[in-house]
Amino acid sequence: MNNQDKLKLSQNIAVIAGIFCAAVALLLLLNFWQITKTDPIESKALEALVERLKDDANNEELKEEIRNFDLLARKAYFNSQWQVETGAYMLLFGAIVLAFALRVYYSAKSKIEEPEKVLENEVASRIIAQKGIIIVGAAVMVLALLASFLSVNQLKSYDASALVAENETSAEDPVEVINVAPAQTTTNQVPEEVADQETADSENVVEETETEAQPEETVAEAPTEAPKSAAASSGVTLDQIQKNHNALRGPLSQGVIMHKNIPTEWDGAAGTNVLWKVEVPKHGFNSPIIWGDKLFVAGADNTTREVYCYNRNDGKLLWTGVADNISGSPATPPRVTDDTGLAAPTLTTDGKAVFAIFATGDVIAFDMNGKRVWARNLGVPDNHYGHSSSLVTWNGKLIVQYDTNRGGKVMALDNKSGETVWETQRSAKISWASPVLAEVDGKYQVVLIADPTIAGYDVETGEELWSVECMMGEVGASVGYADGIVVGANEYARMVAIDIRTHEVLWEDDFYLPEAASLLAHDGLLFAATSYGVFVCYDLKEGELLWEDDFGSPVYSSPVYADGKVFLMDNDGVMRIYEFSRELKKVGENPLGEMSGPTPAFADGRIYIRGEKDLYCIGK
Template identity: 30%
Template sequence: MPCRSTLTAGPFAAALFLSTLVLTVPAAAENWPQWRGPNANSISSETGIATEWSRTKNVAWRLPLPGPAGSTPVIWNDRIFLTSSVGSEEGADLVLIAANTKGEQLWQVKVGSGNKNARSSEGNSASASPTTDGKHVWVFFGTGVLACYDFDGNEVWKFNVQDRYGKFAIQFGMTSTPVLEGDHLYLQLIHGEMRGDYTVAKVIKLDKKTGEEVWAVDRPSEAIVENKHSYASPFIYDDGRQRFLVTHGADCTVAYDLEDGRELWRLGGLNGRSKFNQNQYDPTLRFVASPSFAENVIIVPTAKKGPVVAIRPSEGMSGDIASSEGAIRWVHEKTPDVCCPLILGDLAYFCRKDGKVFCLNLESGEELYYERTHNSQHRATPVYADGHIYLCARDGHCTVLKAGPEFEIVAENELGETITASPAISDGTLYLRTYEALYAVRAN
């Protein structure tokens, strides 16, 4: 899976060459096959995406949904897949829904039941996003049910990971989205089992076609209390020279070999007094925001008053890299708590839970601005398209920023429906999933 979030001379040259073929070769729509988009970096290469909308303005269609959820829809050609609870009550059914890009529901299948709501309905058991390879779609729910379906809604395989890998013990529910890469599915199950003085979690590789285990390894840490629980998701780092799985939670970030699951390196010291964090150990510093990556950098968020750490991954890194000067690019004292960082060219953007946004120079970590957008809770990860950054608040207010080193609000839009899912973009359309409906927003 490519991980570059910047355009180099090669892609620019290719784009210039391809522009001469527009009259004879139709442009292909970009799929959004997983949470955070085609390259798992929240970046779309599409242009002409709407920056203004309301419940009626620039809305191509609105598809009502059977219940609330925070999972992001995924799109492959003319198919859209999303998960949902059926109603908001505890114990409700959990379903996979397929629609088309005309806004018509094609089918809905029950995957399991037993929905649980997090505090004040901040989330529920349909928080992990689906993923697809164009032939099948994989879904994971907070109950532990993991399943694979074909595009017609036929079950290929299904099992509950709690039956295979142990019961969950996580305060606000399992929300981690599995990552699909090649013929395999990777999961991080960081939820609080204790073995002696260590928190034991699991990192797992499965055959995507059968659900059979390829490997499963323990992920020990010394995290305690609420910090044993992680709400973040794993990803594959690939810079053309090295490829590995990155997991995040329980006071540390850990990389694993894709072939055999052995630990390559870990970044500790993210909680408590260390070179990264001058605060006392915080037993509620659980990780929700996942790290983000571009070529030669991984940005690691923490939570609350914790730091952000930029890693410079290099071949041969091993052990705890916290003390390695060469591995650490910079440390910044502020962090997003829920929303993942967004890396664009030589800049990194961070949206905090209260709607404040800060922008850092990617090379040095220098803060270029720290400004407030909409004053409401933000849980959706920002996405980028065509020079703009899209931020969605829980109350349905979405802010569009101009990408660049200076803070500029381009538009502010109201839907008036709860949003905790990250936006998705495909074929000229911005998809916004609320607790009530799926919106397709297109510029006129």
């Protein structure tokens, strides 16, 4: 190729690249202008439709219109985000091609022996024009790239804008573990003798003397690069855990309850079959947990984070533990949405201590009598809704899923000291789901779900055992596990069933997908609840849709199996009860009398439900 051919080719490529860059830049600027004029989360049109539905609650066509509109709006939003991100890369690629073509063009032009003879003023005019074009083009591309940067995933800035810079603690920074003596102030503290007697009378409650003997000193956390030896066994067996309700969705966080004689009829407003009802001092979306005769919940506001212990038989508040004076805790809590709050994660207990985590990144442990054992801050989670991953404990270790906008990781903390036993970095984006424990061939693993993977980790070492890339978007529902099959799902994405031993994808579906309600898998069946009020049952192994119930109320609470039935609470506070069956057989619908979002807890002959303000004990 001679010099003249190079000149023409580079000129043509430069023209095409310039037009391409200009078009992409213009589209990005228009996209940015459009996004700044609309709220990506709320829709006035959708609000209007919902207001119409309040006046015509039985209009099924209007309900379907709202669902379709919401689905299209959300899909359009995420599609717009993808287009902007892709456009930014395309613009960058076009700019590189344009710069290379111009370089080749001017290099080839300089080698021409006899340049055109032009007047001096004409040369000056061309130079000025060329500089003007370059400056304008560069400005447009810079503005377009800036617009793409500002418009991609706007939700990430939701939390960061409200944080005080000096109070932010990076999740990777060293943290201090604090063992605290009885200096912690509690209210309604139960006398030592009474508490000890209650403990002795409670079934399956392990002795607490070991926890109470914690030294009054500060212990520095050891480096986390190399895993420590596994924590000593807590002495708590699976049988003891199954006789209690020690985590979100019960034993191992799987949603399968072993208790019997569960009530199926009540009315919270009328007081029918309500054994007791108490108001919880501070708000929280966490679910109740139970060990023996004690029930625990947490609450928080912008000033205080608290843990409450109740006598589950009569509703008496036994003690209040305050999460304060924790090294690294932010003076100003992070900004969170109203439907998440600062106390969304559910607590867990091993019968010796109760553990809580808040949206500030504070983790705290109290013994069963309310004495503070240890506390630490994991770094303020960068989360635009608020941290909501719940805790679970096994074999002396507290499992924490900490997937945030800054990166993902899963940790195991020693139940007695709060020190890190192991910590594993994850190739995962932010997640609001919670860890689930799964027993595979006699060994336990932690199963986590986030964008883009479902993965299993050795509960003793933190080693990643397997990972399947199959998720996308904002993941909120925890996995279901039964019969060697893990099922994960995310709204506007897909539902995927995985053989936990071979890591093979058994089946997929993309029709009925949960937003916040976790999946329930048990004895060959799989249950899922959508955010728009459709409850469905699948064959666990084949993925065949067996039945569906469209009741139209939003659902955040997770379905739970107990006593041969499946219990599902909607956000309006109505508990729907179904027979555990391959056919749709509804047992009943029971109103609480107030809004509710947390998943209920169960004991023999009892259901414990947390409403928007009150805590209820339901029994015959």
